[in-house]
Amino acid sequence: MAVTAKPPRKIAGTVLRVVVLLVLGFYFILPLVAMGEFSTRGINNTRSLDSWTGIFEDPDLVDSILTSVELAVLSSVLMLVLLVPTMAWIRLRLPKLRRVVEFLCLLPLTIPAIVLVVGMAPLYAWVNYFLGDSPLTLTFVYAVLVLPFAYRAIDAGLASIDLKTLAEAARSLGASWGTVLWRIVVPNIRTALIGASLLSVALVLGEFTIASLLNFETLQVQVNLIGKRNAGLSIAVSLACLVFAFVLLFLLSYVGQRRRATVVED
Amino acid sequence: MVAPVTTSAGGGTAKAASPGRGPTRGNVLAWLVVVPFLAYVGVFLVYPTVLVLAGAFQDSNGAFTLSNLTDLMKGVYLQAFWRSIELSAITALLGAVFGALLSWAVASGKADGLLRRVVVAAAGVLAQFGGVPLAFAFLATVGFQGFVTKFLQDTFGVNLFSGSAWIFELPGLTLVYTFFQIPLMVIVFLPALDGLRPQWREASESLGGTTWTYWRHVGGPILFSPFLGALLLLFANAFSAYATAAALVSQGSPIVPLQIRGFLTGEVLLGQENLGKALGLGMVIVVGVAMGLYALIQRRVSKWQ
Numbered sequence: 412m413a414v415t416a417k418p419p420r421k422i423a424g425t426v427l428r429v430v431v432l433l434v435l436g437f438y439f440i441l442p443l444v445a446m447g448e449f450s451t452r453g454i455n456n457t458r459s460l461d462s463w464t465g466i467f468e469d470p471d472l473v474d475s476i477l478t479s480v481e482l483a484v485l486s487s488v489l490m491l492v493l494l495v496p497t498m499a500w501i502r503l504r505l506p507k508l509r510r511v512v513e514f515l516c517l518l519p520l521t522i523p524a525i526v527l528v529v530g531m532a533p534l535y536a537w538v539n540y541f542l543g544d545s546p547l548t549l550t551f552v553y554a555v556l557v558l559p560f561a562y563r564a565i566d567a568g569l570a571s572i573d574l575k576t577l578a579e580a581a582r583s584l585g586a587s588w589g590t591v592l593w594r595i596v597v598p599n600i601r602t603a604l605i606g607a608s609l610l611s612v613a614l615v616l617g618e619f620t621i622a623s624l625l626n627f628e629t630l631q632v633q634v635n636l637i638g639k640r641n642a643g644l645s646i647a648v649s650l651a652c653l654v655f656a657f658v659l660l661f662l663l664s665y666v667g668q669r670r671r672a673t674v675v676e677d
Numbered sequence: 678m679v680a681p682v683t684t685s686a687g688g689g690t691a692k693a694a695s696p697g698r699g700p701t702r703g704n705v706l707a708w709l710v711v712v713p714f715l716a717y718v719g720v721f722l723v724y725p726t727v728l729v730l731a732g733a734f735q736d737s738n739g740a741f742t743l744s745n746l747t748d749l750m751k752g753v754y755l756q757a758f759w760r761s762i763e764l765s766a767i768t769a770l771l772g773a774v775f776g777a778l779l780s781w782a783v784a785s786g787k788a789d790g791l792l793r794r795v796v797v798a799a800a801g802v803l804a805q806f807g808g809v810p811l812a813f814a815f816l817a818t819v820g821f822q823g824f825v826t827k828f829l830q831d832t833f834g835v836n837l838f839s840g841s842a843w844i845f846e847l848p849g850l851t852l853v854y855t856f857f858q859i860p861l862m863v864i865v866f867l868p869a870l871d872g873l874r875p876q877w878r879e880a881s882e883s884l885g886g887t888t889w890t891y892w893r894h895v896g897g898p899i900l901f902s903p904f905l906g907a908l909l910l911l912f913a914n915a916f917s918a919y920a921t922a923a924a925l926v927s928q929g930s931p932i933v934p935l936q937i938r939g940f941l942t943g944e945v946l947l948g949q950e951n952l953g954k955a956l957g958l959g960m961v962i963v964v965g966v967a968m969g970l971y972a973l974i975q976r977r978v979s980k981w982q
Binding site for chain 2: 423424428431432435439441442443444445446448449450493494496497500501504505508512515516518519520521522523524525526527528529530531532533534551552554555558613614616617618619620623624631634635638639642645646648649650652653656657660661663664
């Protein structure tokens with residue numbers, strides 16, 4: 412910020428701003444510091460990294476991390492497969508359906524996960540009967556849970572390109588609809604797709620409600636379980652989760668920026 | 678989990694009807710493309726929702742009844758609803774006020790500045806993906822062995838728990854909920870603050886207005902609707918939150934989501950199987966009203982921006 416002579420009320424504004432940032436910054440950083448302190452406690456007031464190395468020595472925890480990562484990838488893929496062709500097609504050929512699809516995609520915001528899981532329980536009795544009771548079957552619910560976030564990201568991506576003209580140009584050169592989708596739509600909105608996928612990954616890695624109440628051992632369920640006997644370990648994993656999600660979202664803010672930059676170039 | 682409706686007003690390019698297509702056969706084929714999506718959402722979203730909503734009106738044999746709903750209106754269930762509403766209202770208010778302050782402090786910086794990037798990313802993490810980790814962050818801070826608890830005990834001899842185990846009750850939930858309510862406010866409110874043009878400030882100043890007149894007559898009125906909308910969204914968000922409370926409170930069910938947990942994990946009396954669904958219906962109604970009003974306000978705001 413440039414330091415120039417400012418009228419007194421601007422200085423007052425700046426002071427207030429700094430105070431707000433310091434106070435709220437302290438409020439939010441304190442728990443992180445506390446987690447760091449708590450997870451490095453040793454015996455008799457010493458420091459130790461046992462909680463952190465313990466993450467890799469607990470086979471159940473490692474399993475649940477792998478499960479959650481697999482779920483994150485599968486859910487993102489399923490979400491993309493479901494949404495991208497449908498949303499592109501609706502913009503091209505069925506604008507009438509747009510409201511309906513938007514409503515359906517945003518519906519999970521109005522149905523709390525804890526309510527959705529009540530209705531999921533009987534449904535999952537069937538899913539597990541047909542597909543076995545692997546935790547990976549959670550993919551089906553998670554693809555639904557990420558719909559609102561993914562819908563907005565992809566919708567913004569589609570709105571930023573002239574889809575109709577691009578599609579008509581490709582069609583007049585003899586491209587099939589599949590080619591239009593795969594070689595025109597997807598490359599043009601790839602930053603939106605990356606954004607939607609990163610959001611989905613973060614959401615799935617953090618999901619607890621549905622996994623725990625359908626009795627699947629995902630990362631968050633396991634963290635909660637471990638907390639009952641080894642608080643240090645749970646706190647270490649929790650801190651790692653928060654930091655990992657932060658890095659994901661921080662990178663995401665640069666993905667969004669690059670899109671803006673390329674639009675200007677074009 | 679509830680999330681902000683940020684920028685969806687950008688569309689509107691795909692309004693023209695499909696060019697030069699036959700109305701009958703082509704359209705039927707066109708609809709086929711959408712079938713997989715609709716079928717999937719039908720099975721994994723609409724069906725479970727309908728199951729809950731319909732189940733609220735059925736007894737254990739599937740016959741129509743209103744007794745589940747009348748049971749909601751009394752005793753522990755009614756109390757749980759009031760507590761949930763109280764918790765959501767208080768944390769929505771706290772979140773909205775402090776979140777708005779934080780947004781204001783961040784908004785004045787550079788749009789691509791590091792401070793803003795860090796705050797927005799951190800807010801996103803806490804608001805949308807916090808859940809269980811937040812409960813443990815809370816325990817590490819003010820739990821029985823927490824950092825702050827021990828610090829206060831060792832340095833000032835203050836016992837945080839002299840009164841009661843408040844962190845596992847409503848006051849504790851209120852405190853931990855602010856850790857995702859304030860960040861959510863930042864995410865929702867920042868775009869509204871970005872909408873304030875610096876020219877308005879300059880115009881107010883060139884007419885002799887002070888900071889107070891600017892906020893009283895220009896900034897305040899413009900931000901009122903977005904603030905009200907954000908308040909509703911925060912309310913709905915706290916009301917439907919489950920993970921943090923569930924990880925923190927393992928015994929007893931002070932709020933509605935935890936009551937529903939009780940029904941799913943088997944603490945059910947015979948003949949009351951569908952009471953959990955009635956609780957679900959109640960939650961959907963409360964969240965639905967809040968989100969409906971939010972959508973109305975949102976539409977009004979986007980109309981004249």
